[in-house]
Amino acid sequence: MLATIVVEDSKCPDPLACRKCLLVCPTRVLGLGTDVGPQKYREIDPEHFIVRGVREQFCTVCMKCVEVCPNGAIQVTVEGGVPA
Numbered sequence: 761m762l763a764t765i766v767v768e769d770s771k772c773p774d775p776l777a778c779r780k781c782l783l784v785c786p787t788r789v790l791g792l793g794t795d796v797g798p799q800k801y802r803e804i805d806p807e808h809f810i811v812r813g814v815r816e817q818f819c820t821v822c823m824k825c826v827e828v829c830p831n832g833a834i835q836v837t838v839e840g841g842v843p844a
Contacts, residue, residue: 763837766834766835786824789815792810795809
């Protein structure tokens, strides 16, 4: 069972402040990154941070990330396109 995790950036306005999905995931599947790539020696504006599924092969489909997200920004589907 391979899960696919999609995070709608428009519904996740401040992942640095919230971080609920990052903290609740028991297998640390989600990660924090940026949509601008690395900026050597430059500070990155907080609005450029995003949450992504970085280790989806370890997802147990517990749905804790979906449940804890206050904005409904996370969707988890299992192979075949069936929502978990």
